[in-house]
Amino acid sequence: MHVVSVDPATCQGHARCLAFAPEVFDFDDEGYAFVPEDRSTYAELTDKVKLAIANCPERAISVSETANR
Structure with a gap:
């Protein structure tokens, strides 16, 4: 799984x-991105998420691997 x-x-x-x-992404009251917990885990990353990662100018988005549950 991808987180x-x-x-x-x-x-x-x-x-x-x-x-x-x-x-996938949302913004807090101060205008900063976050991923709500119920939207954070995927079996496969979508093209949209890959584009978001590639286009983040600060490289603030990361993906980690977790064991399949």
Whole structure:
């Protein structure tokens, strides 16, 4: 499984991730991206998520692997 996350210390709120994958990313009250827990884990990354990762100017989005449950 793939777990998508945003580093809150690195995100600058450019909103590119939300433009590419609004079904995955959300923004907090201060305008910084995060991935709600119920949207963070995927068996396969979608092209939209891959585009969001590739287009984040701060490289704040990461993907980690977790064991299949």
